[in-house]
Amino acid sequence: MKTTRNTAAKTAVLEIFGKSKTALSHTEIQKQIGDLCDRVTIYRILDRLVNDDIVHKIVNLDGTVKYAKCHHHAQRVHIHNHAHFSCENCLEITCLENVKPSYILPHNYKVNDINFTLSGLCPNCLNSNN
Amino acid sequence: MKTTRNTAAKTAVLEIFGKSKTALSHTEIQKQIGDLCDRVTIYRILDRLVNDDIVHKIVNLDGTVKYAKCHHHAQRVHIHNHAHFSCENCLEITCLENVKPSYILPHNYKVNDINFTLSGLCPNCLNSNN
DNA sequence: ATTTTAAAAGCAACTATGTTGCATTAAAAT
């Protein structure tokens, strides 16, 4: 079985996730990393972290891809069925951990994964009425 | 006010949408269009159709972008809050027009748009047990 | 029917995002 190593670059990426309250794109991470590692390395680190269920991948309505730390605690079957909120003004994406959609599906569909993204204005941008 | 014109390319694109039961990507449309028009033109036609609420844009879990005809009938406020199903096997995306998620949101969020995508196995692929 | 006008198309160039192959480096087990 494959072991995963703790490298300087991976540690740096995890630290960046730790400090951020919102989801981050590859580009945003790269800006913070600077030249500590190659941009390809960041892609590969993100792949690994997603694979190890340490972060999850979020695809926004506009097609932008972001990543956020997982906050679940060792669930056996792991579906990221919580909602994500994408602010049209500040462009930040936040996980709404406790918002779970309920729905009724037609027969004969087997669901393995769910993406539920809401977009609009976040509390911050709603208050500063612009 | 801007008027929208009926061009040969636009007609062709609409015909392709008419024939398809599933959502289509730019590439899939381009393949069917052949050299009837430039690929940039297809992008611009899709933009216009989305703007005119004739098709809607669907961003899949894997980041692929597809388009599908709208089936609503002249609603004033137009939110595409129906679900989309993305099959992991045949990669087809279908609109589940009648599946609408219900959810409870924290205060101070203003929702303008919703993306609810389910992925797994569609009835076709579920039956042919592979 | 002809002229006018601006929407739409064509084309080339560019940007952004993500991937792959391969040689090199380094984490961690021995």
Next chain:
DNA sequence: ATTTTAATGCAACATAGTTGCTTTTAAAAT
């Protein structure tokens, strides 16, 4: 200290989408 192989760096490539500018053409005005 040596060994093993995961991880990295780098170059090249692939795909998706955008932009500027000229030309074409749908459709309105004459």
